[in-house]
Amino acid sequence: MPTLPGGALSGRRVLELADEKGVYCGKLLADMGADVIKVEPPTGDRTRLFPPLTRTGPDGQESLYFLYMNTSKRGVTLDIHTPEGRSLFTQLARTADLVVETLAPGTLESLELGYESLRRANPRLVLTSITGFGQTGPHRDFRSSDLVASALGGAMTVTGEEEDPPVRLAGTQAHVAASTVAAVSSLIALLASSQRGEGQHVDISVQEVVASVSHICGVGKWLEDGIIPRRRGTGLFASVPSGAYTCRDGSVYLMVNRPLHWTALARWVHEVTGNQEILDPMFEGASSNRQPYRELLDLFLADFTSRFSAEALYREGQSRHIAITPINTAAGVAGDAHLASRGFFEEVVHPTAGRLRYPGAPYRHSETPWRIHRPAPLRGQHNQEIYRDELGLSESKLQALQAGGVI
Amino acid sequence: MNKAGLMGDGSEGSPALAGLRVVEFTAAMAGPWIGRFLAYCGAEVIRVESKSRPDVVRLYTPPRNPEMGIQPRLSPWFTDWNAGKHFVALDLRQPLAVDLSKRLVARCDLVIENYTAGVMDKLGLGYSELKRVSPELIMLSSSGYGDSGPCKSYVTWGPNIETLSGLSHLSGFPSRARTITQYAHPDAISALHGLVAMLGALDHRRRGGGGQHISLSQYEATVAGIGHVMMEALAHGREPERLGNRSPHAAPHGCYPCQGEDRWCAISVSTDSEWESLCGVLDKPEWLGDPRFTSLAARLEHVEALDAEIEGCTRGCNDYELMESLQRAGVAAGVAQNTEDLFRHDEHLAARGFFEQLEHLQKDRVTATGLPLGLTGTPGHSGRSGAAVGEDNDYVFGTLLGMNRQEIQAAIEAGAIEPADDS
Numbered sequence: 001m002p003t004l005p006g007g008a009l010s011g012r013r014v015l016e017l018a019d020e021k022g023v024y025c026g027k028l029l030a031d032m033g034a035d036v037i038k039v040e041p042p043t044g045d046r047t048r049l050f051p052p053l054t055r056t057g058p059d060g061q062e063s064l065y066f067l068y069m070n071t072s073k074r075g076v077t078l079d080i081h082t083p084e085g086r087s088l089f090t091q092l093a094r095t096a097d098l099v100v101e102t103l104a105p106g107t108l109e110s111l112e113l114g115y116e117s118l119r120r121a122n123p124r125l126v127l128t129s130i131t132g133f134g135q136t137g138p139h140r141d142f143r144s145s146d147l148v149a150s151a152l153g154g155a156m157t158v159t160g161e162e163e164d165p166p167v168r169l170a171g172t173q174a175h176v177a178a179s180t181v182a183a184v185s186s187l188i189a190l191l192a193s194s195q196r197g198e199g200q201h202v203d204i205s206v207q208e209v210v211a212s213v214s215h216i217c218g219v220g221k222w223l224e225d226g227i228i229p230r231r232r233g234t235g236l237f238a239s240v241p242s243g244a245y246t247c248r249d250g251s252v253y254l255m256v257n258r259p260l261h262w263t264a265l266a267r268w269v270h271e272v273t274g275n276q277e278i279l280d281p282m283f284e285g286a287s288s289n290r291q292p293y294r295e296l297l298d299l300f301l302a303d304f305t306s307r308f309s310a311e312a313l314y315r316e317g318q319s320r321h322i323a324i325t326p327i328n329t330a331a332g333v334a335g336d337a338h339l340a341s342r343g344f345f346e347e348v349v350h351p352t353a354g355r356l357r358y359p360g361a362p363y364r365h366s367e368t369p370w371r372i373h374r375p376a377p378l379r380g381q382h383n384q385e386i387y388r389d390e391l392g393l394s395e396s397k398l399q400a401l402q403a404g405g406v407i
Numbered sequence: 408m409n410k411a412g413l414m415g416d417g418s419e420g421s422p423a424l425a426g427l428r429v430v431e432f433t434a435a436m437a438g439p440w441i442g443r444f445l446a447y448c449g450a451e452v453i454r455v456e457s458k459s460r461p462d463v464v465r466l467y468t469p470p471r472n473p474e475m476g477i478q479p480r481l482s483p484w485f486t487d488w489n490a491g492k493h494f495v496a497l498d499l500r501q502p503l504a505v506d507l508s509k510r511l512v513a514r515c516d517l518v519i520e521n522y523t524a525g526v527m528d529k530l531g532l533g534y535s536e537l538k539r540v541s542p543e544l545i546m547l548s549s550s551g552y553g554d555s556g557p558c559k560s561y562v563t564w565g566p567n568i569e570t571l572s573g574l575s576h577l578s579g580f581p582s583r584a585r586t587i588t589q590y591a592h593p594d595a596i597s598a599l600h601g602l603v604a605m606l607g608a609l610d611h612r613r614r615g616g617g618g619q620h621i622s623l624s625q626y627e628a629t630v631a632g633i634g635h636v637m638m639e640a641l642a643h644g645r646e647p648e649r650l651g652n653r654s655p656h657a658a659p660h661g662c663y664p665c666q667g668e669d670r671w672c673a674i675s676v677s678t679d680s681e682w683e684s685l686c687g688v689l690d691k692p693e694w695l696g697d698p699r700f701t702s703l704a705a706r707l708e709h710v711e712a713l714d715a716e717i718e719g720c721t722r723g724c725n726d727y728e729l730m731e732s733l734q735r736a737g738v739a740a741g742v743a744q745n746t747e748d749l750f751r752h753d754e755h756l757a758a759r760g761f762f763e764q765l766e767h768l769q770k771d772r773v774t775a776t777g778l779p780l781g782l783t784g785t786p787g788h789s790g791r792s793g794a795a796v797g798e799d800n801d802y803v804f805g806t807l808l809g810m811n812r813q814e815i816q817a818a819i820e821a822g823a824i825e826p827a828d829d830s
Contacts, residue, residue, distance in 0.1 A: 008607040064638035139755035143739035151673035152741035158589035170577035171633035187606035200784025208779035220483030225470035286466035330640035359634035363604035367619035
């Protein structure tokens, strides 16, 4: 059966011709039940070698990156740079609702697989292209990477400490965000295509996605106040108090935005430290009232938080409805009792990597449950199933393609 | 006024989500940004607010005119997260307001809420209640910890999720215990994941399925986005290394200082031919023969020395000129731009029309960051911003729900509908 049962997108077919920029888009759609076919070059996707790898076993090692990013997909190999490869790709595109690709602008056109060609084969098809800078504009042919997109998109100058260089976030967040936006746009385009019988070309620029995500309150604010946002450690400009505060055995993150939360915090600080000044009415109300006193309030709070363990401050703060959270390590997340009680981590058995725990559902549908439908595909694992059983290629044709290095 | 919701035929030439109607019970960013995208694509989005519990984003004092006090319509955040929506004001503690909310939901396709888990149920507006008035409803509930588990009622903001999820601990330079963004990264990531979930459910419904409830934990959505990093802890019981700007697959891979204050250029070099191009642009032919740098493996091994050498060159360079030269030579490079750079100096974003000019009810026009959807066949558009709490009471209760003047007035007197602010 080509279609996996149960997910919201069950019955939708997606071809994924994607590197790191688009791999998470395919995962989002596949874990929601779409039949996502990952099309790899015959030599295999280069991310199959990304470290860290699984422990050496009798069947070799697998990349943890690849295992996580390709759950629920099927996999075929195909050299789209050969005439037979192009023809097979077009045949596959006839059966698909969506193609997600990340090649440099103009590459698909040069292979006669651009939007116009694919549209002739399948007018309802949505083609989603994810590139560093988009399909148009003076930088369209610029080279990109997660780091370069994070820099040019404006995320790095507002991440980290003032005295450090700009820095990027862990785990390719520019590409993850671009993939998530690509999934949003692809689904919107699919909804429109179903109603109108006409697909479209979706043009995702990783730089624009980063600019959008990191400037959710950026340009308009700057035009108002003339203050260019900069790195400023852990506190946020608009929220007072906010930041990482030191405890006896580590630190916690604390943020106050609502007037009521300030009142609750000030009372608690007073109870514990006897500080009278913190109850001064001039500190009450919106964060903007406290903005001139940020340093003073931080001194009051440092005296307060240093009397607690991080765990005690977290739990008691939350019981008082104050937004205090731990600064978790990866091990802290992996062992979190709250996540465990929700069954967040999923066990997946992969033919060579074996049984491992994976991060699970980012959202939970009540009627069409999110799940990992299958482990990441081995290289060319579904060649026979898809080319022979579904497209109807003969065994001898398959062998010829294999001998010719097409698959 | 946008009456797209009343046309309802999704005809050609109209925006992609024309005909869709959405109600929001939201606050701050992680919820409202979802509705912002839907409105941009042509959905009619109605946001329910209350004067007794104003959105923190409305508690805005104009920085250049603090004497004006709080100006709920002028906040640029409010524009960025809420442009194009309709606004009604209801005091949801009043039974009549709850009843009106249900009547509104009955006329809608989607509901978005991001109150603390359990609040909608207490108000009598939980999914099981709303499903009765709208059996095909798709409802998204987004909260910090999700709607089950021992911490479900905990209070969080975006940066709390940043530290809770491990993102802060895993990010940044090895010398720092944690690294935090100024833009609450998890808020955007959670909103985008919420959109994916809702649109998937909508596609399912349009293809013959029913409605459903979607629960999103911002904590879990953020962990999913760094799941590939988390795998090392899950598979090997090992804390992933903090890499800063470095990469296990590329070297040099960093953000290097340039001329001027706080000016930097990021450079990524994966292949040997890119390395040769870099040496050419920086005029360092001697590096080509340097055994420390002749292969990626060697460059990774001597990455400290490599970065120090490159810094020594870039310090004398203009950031934009360096980027242009490297890009011309086929090397991935980009200036670490700030807000002003994006808006004033990025000719590429300007050519693509990334920033949007919006109609603002009090300021005439304002500029907002663009939405990066790239729907070339059905381009989106931002509607007006600067609406007051209750701005669209008359349209929503009168035109949409068919209440007459007296009924609306009675609901105002009963304290259920709050009259529009005219400040």
